Amino acid sequence: MKRVINTKNAPAPIGPYNQAIMVKDTLYVSGQIALDAATGELLDSTIEEETTQVMRNLKAVLNAADLDFENIVKTSIFLSDMSLFAKVNEVYGKYFVDNFPARETVAVKTLPKNVNVEISAIAVKF
Secondary structure, eight states: OEEEEOOTTSOOOSSSSOSEEEETTEEEEEEEOSBOTTTOOBOOSSHHHHHHHHHHHHHHHHHHTTOOGGGEEEEEEEESOGGGHHHHHHHHHTTOOSSOOEEEEEEOSOOGGGOSEEEEEEEEOO
């Protein structure tokens, strides 16, 4: 049986989906962008700020399911331009200590609200 995970500490979905779905011990987190949950504003003055907000949103969804970054087994990173890879990777790397998750990073033509980065995740309760 699946359980819907939603929290006010992360941006509300902007379409017909949920922030995350828990199936047994696996959490599937929808792609997060740099929207501030409190204000609804996009925090994108720099790619570092944008990525930091994305990671905060991921953390809020994970925490709503009683999980954290160490539970993540896979992420998908979507970039508006591959030239942003190094800066996004630098911020992203600060959220993981070791046993890094599997990951792919791809450049796409456009992302919701014309952001530069979106990250989704799969996490497992150990």
